[in-house]
Amino acid sequence: MTHASLPLALTQGDPAGIGPDIAIAAWAKRRENGVASFVFIGDPDVVASRAALIGIPINIETCDVADAVDFFDRAFPVLPLPVGFEVQAGQPHVGAAHATIKAIETAVSLTVEGKTAAVVTNPIAKSVLYEAGFGFPGHTEFLADLALRLTGEQVTPVMMIA
Template sequence: MSPLALTIGDPSGIGPEILLFAWQKRSDKLPPFYVLGDPALLAARARQLGLDIPIVEAEPEAASALFATSLPVAPLENGLVDMPGVPSVINAAGVIEAIQRAVEDTLSGRASGIVTCPIAKKPLYDAGFSFPGHTEFLGHLSNEITGETVIPVMMLAGPELRTVPVTVHQPLADVPKSLTKDLVERTGEITARDLKERFGVPSPRLAVSGLNPHAGEGGSMGREDIQIIAPAIAALRDKGIDAFGPLPADTMFHPSARQKYDAALCMYHDQALIPVKTIGFDDTVNVTLGLPFIRTSPDHGTAFDIAGQGIARPDSLLAAIQLARTLADNAAKHSA
């Protein structure tokens, strides 16, 4: 199978060093990958951290053969400036190019999946980037390249819990206005499909949270749970999907509750991300469902405050790499 494509993320953050640390773990049966980035920047960061890592410029087709003895890097047309801890709009073009090229490589079969290192939104916004984040940009690129409508869905997948936020990067005050029966239903459908086809779960079980405290307490704390979420769950069940709820979010995530479902659909960002990051911060992975390719990412941010110090842990990136390979293998088996 083709190697994985790893994007460098914001080079002023910890992306470059966790990539370097991850390559050092290749003896642990790490799947081969290549980096879309700047070879000179990675070499400089390796020297700064005292790491003896051979870095070689390579096209994706050569990456697997080179991976055992060197870190393959596919150079970007837009160079990157190495300024640990100091995010800059200067690097925006290269950060965006890395994502675009990773999508192109994966859709063309040169890569088997994408693993993205963290980006910072502000430098990209200052350069004219118009998407809320990685997830939305990947959906746009998929639509643009394939000509087919793609609806990306964010999942946080850890060893003990998977959560999916129905609404994602928006103010909490806007969530009730954005929440619709169709949105909950569509998110549930995409989640169930990818759990089956990519995660290898034969009959996915979806626990669906309420929006309001106590799932609305019979309508006394808000009507959204009765008027929006419950009808969406009924529609999912009519389609043969084992979805149940709406459930009070404060009782969904203790150990015995987690045994009853394969993923939790949550109504907004923090309702989904707080429990999964609390339970498994270092080994939880951000997965984008609904795309025509595999995409995973560490569940943490750029960590500008510790960039260049050599203390960043690569655990979540390693988990993202391993999960990307598993999902790619499962998807290939399902297609066959």
């Protein structure tokens, strides 16, 4: 599989935050905006409830990363990572911190292994992560630490917001 045919690894971010909404809206306008194929790493129940809440009808397909590109045109591909409880939009909860962290770790691992083209992160709720014992100022430093752990190479973290 060529790099161009690999999906992006899109993290859920905080499941109660805007990340799922952003991903759903991007997928819904994938054709008209030329959105690159991605696999959403997160809870399919969060995606379903958020899509209903924001009024965007979508088909959700839980899948392996290898199938995400094939599914992308017809369904929102999700590599399932359950939160473990019903998430309420706009109400971040410390109980979801493990799923937020695991989604980021999974995305980085898949990308380092060459199974996804790149990591794209959705916003996290740092206060909730700190409450759960998260030891980094934010995404950028956590991503740099994961890269070091997985590759053995020190990296200089850089953040781009678009």
